[in-house]
Amino acid sequence: MGLIGILAGLALLIALAFRGWSILLLAPLAAIVTALFSGQPLLAHWTQVFMTSGAGFIAQFFPLFLLGALFGKLMEDSGSVSVIARWMVEKLGTGRAILAVVLAGALVTYGGVSLFVAFFVLAPMAQELFRSASIPRRLMPAAIVLGTSTFTMSALPGTPSIQNAIPMPFFGTTPFAAPGLGIIASLVMLGFGLWWLNREQALAAARGEGFGDGRPASARDLASDEKLRERATAAREFDPAEIASGEMALKPPSVLLSALPLVVVILVNILMSFVILPRVNAEFLAEPQFGATSLSALSGVWAVITALAAAIVTALVINVRRLPALKSTVDAGANASVLPIMSVASLVGFGAVVAAMPAFKEVSDWVLGIGGGPLVSLSVAVNVLAALTGSASGGLTIALDALGGTFMERAAAIGMDPALLHRVAVISSGTLDSLPHNGAVVTLLAVCGSNHKEAYRDIVMVGILGAILALIVVIVLGGLFGSF
Known part of the structure; x- marks a missing residue:
């Protein structure tokens, strides 16, 4: 009955979440259903297991959600993201429209800009560029996915994505874990994705397929779509309801000033990871008031927090006089982080209840026995x-x-570097997460004025198959040569 309970809880969670029900309600309900089938104490699992685990996730990662969403909103309202994307498009031109969209997305997301912010900026530019080049609209979502949701999320060393930060407390690693393997994985994802998109473009041109029709949804339309919002906030770290809040700058900064905060994210991340934190005497962290922890468990998260904070200060210095409603922009950025982290924390709480069930040992034995x-x-x-x-x-x-x-125990027994576990775990998280029910996929299709029937196959190829190929390469190389 215990295994049936786990499956019943998962089925309830997936079915109702797909219909737009709030994860904040579904996750504890699914946890109670799971515990009920196993004959476990319901209230104890809700308050002592579910809530404790969810609260632990918030305690560890809320600074990243908060600073990441705030930075993304500042970059959006200042016009910096649009300036950077348009500069990339102008440099590469209509003849390389797909590459321009991919690289523009990669640049802003590797620099720390939230995914949904990138979606709403890139989609209008991609539409204009693809129409001029007579490239089918259906390829727009896949091009944006390739640039924003693949290698810059999971593989490129130092990426400030929340996915790259999550393994760091578990494995004692940094954002630059297994850099050589990360770069190889990035090249595989980028190379395969560009090959597929250019192939599809050539086939479309040969059969006379043009840009096509479709009406993209506006930011205000999507902000008011509660069903989409509930699905999206469990998938990414920015609440799309806040996209339409705040006011855009009347005159954006130059391209150099626009890119400066992105450069700050990368440089400060490197300095904190390799220069500053390794030299810090953090013996005080062993004291109970600091959680009786160690610097190795915190340094990776601290590096990304510091990098985002420095970038926010840089963006404010550059744009404080440009932003017509600074308070509204800052408030929107802060508010945009709350529902996403609460949604993910609720999923984590549900997972903790599942892991506490006696029947979970069967699941873990199966996984570990592979x-x-x-x-x-x-x-x-x-x-x-x-x-x-x-x-x-x-x-x-x-x-x-x-x-x-x-x-970690199994890796230590065979002398495996935890950095290799880190990189494999992060790349693995960015493969099958992009199934049709993923909130980011649904949002992007709406932003591009497309649908699953038209565009999802290409998203599968560049966002799932390409990532799986990169994962296989990393596992094979890591098994042969270790972490590098």
């Missing part, structure tokens, strides 16, 4: 949970909460 060593079993666990939850961050945290310690 052949190929810890890298293969880790990738399977994260892939399955990211697919079921429709959330890369939620699936990744649930997997590491339940099995992270076991994977």
